[in-house]
Amino acid sequence: MKLSVLGPAGTFTDAAAQVFIARHPELNIEPDYHPTFDLVYNSVVPDGLGLLPLENQLDGFVQATLQRLQVADVTEIGEVTVPVNFGLAAKVDDLAKINRIYVQFKTEGQCQNLLANLPQAEIITTSSNMTSLEKLQAGQNGDAAIIPQSQMTALDFPLMQDNVADQDDNATRFIIFKKQPASLVAPEATEAPDTAFKFPMFITPPTEQPGVLREILNHLADAGLNLVTIMSLPTRQKNWNLFLLYRSIRHL
Numbered sequence: 001m002k003l004s005v006l007g008p009a010g011t012f013t014d015a016a017a018q019v020f021i022a023r024h025p026e027l028n029i030e031p032d033y034h035p036t037f038d039l040v041y042n043s044v045v046p047d048g049l050g051l052l053p054l055e056n057q058l059d060g061f062v063q064a065t066l067q068r069l070q071v072a073d074v075t076e077i078g079e080v081t082v083p084v085n086f087g088l089a090a091k092v093d094d095l096a097k098i099n100r101i102y103v104q105f106k107t108e109g110q111c112q113n114l115l116a117n118l119p120q121a122e123i124i125t126t127s128s129n130m131t132s133l134e135k136l137q138a139g140q141n142g143d144a145a146i147i148p149q150s151q152m153t154a155l156d157f158p159l160m161q162d163n164v165a166d167q168d169d170n171a172t173r174f175i176i177f178k179k180q181p182a183s184l185v186a187p188e189a190t191e192a193p194d195t196a197f198k199f200p201m202f203i204t205p206p207t208e209q210p211g212v213l214r215e216i217l218n219h220l221a222d223a224g225l226n227l228v229t230i231m232s233l234p235t236r237q238k239n240w241n242l243f244l245l246y247r248s249i250r251h252l
Contacts, residue, residue, distance in 0.1 A: 002048040004040045007033025010130045012148060016080040016174040017051050035127065037064040041072060044179040049077070056084065056172045058165070059109030065175070066233060070202060078176040079198075085170060086111055086129075087152040089136060090144030090159040099142035100124055102132035111146050114164045198228075 003021070006013045014031070021029045029049075034040045037052060044050040052065045068074075086107060090098055100122040101115070107129060108115065115123065121144070126132045129148050136145035136157075144159070152162060205212045220227055 001027045001029050002032045002043075002045060003029045004043045004048065004050040005031045005033050006037065006040050006052060006128075007035060008128065008130045009033060010148065010151060011128055012082055012084055012172055013051065013053055013174065015150070016053075016082045016172075019080050019082060020051065020078070020176060037068055041068055041074075041179070044177075046179070048179075050074075050177050050179065051080070051174055052177070053106070054079075054173050054175045056106060056110060057170050058167055059106055061229075061231065062106060069200065070233065073179070073181040074177040075180050075182045076175050076177050076200070080174045080176065081171050082174070083170070084110070084172050085149040085163055085165050085168070086146050087149045088114065088144060088146055088159070088161040088164045089133075089152065089155055089157040091136070091139065091141050091157060092144070093158045095159070095161075096120070097142060098144045100139075100144070102126050102135040102139075102143070102145040104129045104132055104146075107132075107146050110165050110170060113166050114146070202233075 003017055005017045008014070009031075014033070017031045021027075021031070032043060032048075034043055040050055040052055052068070053062045054065050055061050090101075092098055095118060098118055098121045101118060102124050103111065103115075103126065105125050105127070108123065108125065115121075124135070126135060129146075130151075132145040133147045133151060133155075136143050136147075146164060149162060152160060203216060205216070217227070
């Protein structure tokens with residue numbers, strides 16, 4: 001079975017893929033790496049799976065994944081959470097000598113304390129953490145990169161600093177999905193009332209009248225659902241028209 005993954009190898013997404021593969025040896029899964037979110041989704045074959053990052057503990061939801069979930073017919077079949085930490089590698093011997101630093105677009109939001117201490121450095125955003133490392137390796141004196149901590153042991157630069165994320169217990173949650181519409185069939189009446197499950201849900205309110213949000217929340221409360229997250233997203237259909245994204249979990 002092919003598992004489409006946001007690559008390249010060596011990233012945290014790759015680490016999540018390896019965790020999922022180890023959990024399901026019976027599926028004979030082979031990772032298939034792609035450079036963009038859209039290519040990951042488009043490459044999922046009918047009998048295959050896809051894996052994308054959904055949420056980081058420090059930097060919140062991954063907007064590119066949410067945007068895909070808004071419009072795509074997918075069924076989320078599982079989740080993988082992996083610990084996340086970063087190291088700093090640089091072609092200088094002192095932080096004050098860093099002229100520019102390569103950092104992946106989500107990594108930047110997780111290493112703000114470090115970046116705040118580098119006011120002289122130009123921040124160059126990259127598409128992946130491994131791209132940041134490649135840019136550093138091909139760069140010049142004064143360059144630096146924030147990279148996965150797991151890559152630090154294989155490197156030798158004048159300046160090496162471990163564990164530079166803003167929190168030691170940082171983690172990212174990934175979703176495993178099939179490329180097919182989610183089933184909207186109601187659970188069987190015989191299902192145990194304490195059965196636990198999680199699900200994301202997009203809602204487009206039909207009106208903008210006062211109290212519409214309270215009405216939506218009342219339905220969730222009446223169903224015994226615990227609301228974990230709520231946020232608004234643009235529908236891209238007209239100005240200021242929003243989706244409401246809920247992440248809920250059934251009470252245990």
